[in-house]
Amino acid sequence: MSDNATTVIDPTPLTNADRCDRCGAAAKVRATLNGGGTLLFCRHHFNDHEARLAEMGAVLSE
Template sequence: MTDNATTTIVSTPLTNADRCDRCGAAAKVRATLSGGGELLFCRHHYNAHESRLVEMGAVVHA
């Protein structure tokens, strides 16, 4: 008998109240970090940090 556990990340949709953690503009992207934290980015700051987020294994929800 095998135990196939699956982890599902459920992300609530971004709203107008969600703001970029860098500049306070409307958030367009949520990045969930492997350690469980999350960061919100406007499109500009996401583009600036995308490569590092990928290196860190972040799950991105746009």
């Protein structure tokens, strides 16, 4: 993950029920945005959006 993003261990880990907001695959990363809101990404879509999430200062958890 990028050095600009903050990665934390979330007290509520992702489960098999958590799905990617883009495609519905199993979620592997939760991105919490500074302005509020949370996005879930599969590994593929996280890789596509990682740079922008880092620019935005999203807090990431796996």
